[in-house]
Amino acid sequence: MARDQIDMTPLQSRDELVAWLEAGVKPESEFRIGTEHEKTPFTLEGHQPVPYEGAKGIGALLEGMKLLLGWEPIMERGNIIGLYDVTGGGAISLEPGGQFELSGAPVETVHQTQSELMAHLAQVREIATPLGIGFLGLGMTPSWSRAQIPVMPKGRYKIMRNYMPKVGKYGLDMMFRTCTVQTNLDFSSEADMVKKLRVSLALQPIATALFANSPFTEGKPNGFLSFRSEIWRDTDNARSGMIPFAFEDGMGYERYVDYALDVPMYFVKRGDEYIDVSGSSFRDFFAGNNKILPGERPTLSDWANHLSTIFPEVRLKRYLEMRGADGVPWGRLPALPAFWVGLLYDNDSLDAAWDIVRHWTAPERQALRDDVPRFGFKARIKDRYLFEIAKECLILSHAGLRRRGRIDHLGRDESRFLEPLERIIETGRSPAEEMLEKFNGPWKGSVEPAYQEYAF
Template sequence: MARDQIDMTPLQSRDELVAWLEAGVKPPSAFRIGTEHEKTPFTLSGHHPVPYEGAKGIGALLEGMQLLLGWEPIMEHGNIIGLYDVTGGGAISLEPGGQFELSGAPVETVHQTQSELMAHLAQVREIASPLGIGFLGLGMTPTWSREEIPVMPKGRYRIMSNYMPKVGRYGVDMMYRTCTVQTNLDFRSEADMVKKLRVSVALQPIATALFANSPFTEGKPNGFLSFRSEIWRDTDNARAGMIPWAFEDGMGFERWVDYALDVPMYFIKRGDEYIDVAGSSFRAFFDGRNNSLPGQRPTLSDWANHLSTIFPEVRLKRYLEMRGADGVPWGRLPALPAFWVGLLYDNASLDAAWDLVKTWTAAERQAVRDDVPRLGFKAKVGNRYVFEIAKECLALAHAGLRRRGRLDHFGRDESRYLEPLDRIIESGRSPAEEMLDKFAGPWRGSVEPAYDEYAF
């Protein structure tokens, strides 16, 4: 999550909320790709969680990164909690359990995503290695209990931690024990947004299967291929899920606004303070009926912050965020933007992807969403296995990237970044299944080797 917004214009009408989203419309020539990835820091000796405090803590890591990069620090009550690149637009932020997130700058090609990633990893390594910190590329911490994980000094997370147990079983696990990789993509009109949203919501479980990478909890197989994806099924269903209404007639920016108005809020930020308003709707705040700030109206900043605390499988801001994938090792990270760019930024592939999913019912979409965390490629939509659908989507992504024709200096197009997914499809097994085989075989019933094999 980038910095909490700072536009303090009070809102007067619902139209302004719609206009804020509509401002994301861009011509295809201005389309960009944003990639965000989270990774879990661990101590190289002993594979323990890394606290915020201390000479070898997360705070020290961020201070070192600030000196190296010259990025602006993001501060809260005297603690450095993130960094912001004023010129390029990238940011580094902390998730609740110390997960280190790079929110990449908006770039034009997947080649640039790859370059940005390699530069970031080299920079992080330079600072982290002397501190004895490594990073893990899995969808969930494989060994630690909730209690062991330190809490980062961010006010919004205290509020969320208190609220989560009231609305679902796994919200605290989501916050402290999971990692994801996300791709953010643009749209050229309201209709284009709706089409891309529907295609990507329907296909999010396919991405979940391809990237499934969280089969261990507290040192043992947890019965799932993507336990991270399972966690989202019982985190907070008032703000998560497959948003079936987005497939109904009349879908557009206004419909999203009406949905978001009724999603319970977590907090309101005033200055450095986070005011706990968990459970009350943005609509009540908009009407001046928020108990914590009676008579006050929200600002555009409040709206932007609120939109960033809604967690459906695909999230609309001024771009679309693909949210279904587990965090993965660095070699597989650029495969996610490559997959979605190939499907959504090429008109022929987008049309073909829509043809693939347009007959699926809301019940079928929900069923595959529910089954994929456990079954992966063996889940079904109607009478088709996810494996077949994934294979078809990968072919469409390849074709889309080839037609896009964005070449690197060796004359290669972006389809080369799909190679890790090609290998997964060739083997017929998700990354999690491969890991479970290692656990049963060469790892001899221990997940500790993951800290070597899946480290950045």
């Protein structure tokens, strides 16, 4: 989320927390598609991380983008840390290690997602190229150690950086070395939200396999196809994972609120200041029992901020956020929204997808999620390879997009954006497997060529 919310009304009842989520309900005619993607900046010369400071730093890049786009700057303690498009709703923000994120505006079709992406890349290039900055489309930085990566000047990241090592092995890697592409989709009722949440949670490992793109750590194969996905398995299990309660009877907004109330907080924002409350629950804060802010009650802003620090494989806010995919090069980015829109925004495809996953148990879903970072398409559930299920889902998504019938100016529907995924299924190899073949072949055991071949 680009801006930490600004509604400072103190909360009186749990019903308000539920109502905040419920306000996301929209009629189908108003369903939108939001796509967020992160990319790693690197110096064109030497392929090094880009610092925030200096004439050729990330700060200068954001200043240049501000002048070019006329977007509102997001400032923190005198530093520009992002940009916000007042008219369209898009935003540019920085992840902890300088990963450059476009949070796309809510659009109606995947064609518009593609147009937005192409415009963004042209704009970024115009400013970045003279600064000697390129961008990499991988799920994880392939050659840098964590120590090499500069820290962006954002207060919330300082708090997270101190807290992460207490709760998992890979939290700092998640913050500083990973990139993702995400799709945000709407729901028309509580029942529709629950159905979409269940289907997308169960099938998130398919997106992980189709987009697996992080097989290298510090210049060497790391033994995984999506090390980014592996990182999330040991980042902070109190706030991430496959949320099995979503499949239990009685699931709805209230059940998610009860889950979120017990997730440990990171921070509370007051004015310009981020107050470290890490490890304490929102439930205690809600009861006025936060040790750092005794007697103080949370606001709606605090609630919205807190929900944005929960990281399950699919996240509920006022929309559903698909979180299972590695960052990929630009040509493959629109395939992610296309895949999920075809499955979730077409009722026949959604029903058919539910039929695929409805008999899976929580331990089976978890085992699949645990196996997919290493085995990709070769992971299994019940007696099926993930590859077969991915193939089936791609057919369903394709059919869903055809039935949606959103046509571009050349008369093509959105199913054309699935082509990169169809090629992956044809070859039977995930992007990471293709990259490992290059590493062991033409790249001669070096990851440096990735900075050309997988750059934006």
